[in-house]
Amino acid sequence: MLVLARKAEESIQLGDDIVIKVISIDKGVVKLGIDAPKDVSIIRTELLEDVKDSNVASSKEIDNTLLTQLSSIIKK
Structure with a gap:
């Protein structure tokens, strides 16, 4: 397992077409945004x-x- 530290507004790129972005961190809750093609199940x-x-x-x-x-x- 790869473990990465990210701050709010930072992203992680998976392959050519999937981006995971840290939207916010508040009181121990991390909100993520995931940009991926429609054929990828999330x-x-x-x-x-x-x-x-x-x-x-x-x-x-x-x-x-x-x-x-x-x-x-x-x-x-």
Whole structure:
């Protein structure tokens, strides 16, 4: 992992077409601006983790439902 220190209004260039700029720093909160082509997905990591956790929970519910249905069929 590359760790860089940047001040407000300073930027980081990624490749030829992505720029990350520090917009402001206030009370421990850093606001970033990201300039990237429209075909580049920019998603907050915590949202990806929430979706992944939700998908895992959903698949477990489906598995449990299927097991319950199969169990009732076998009992008949």
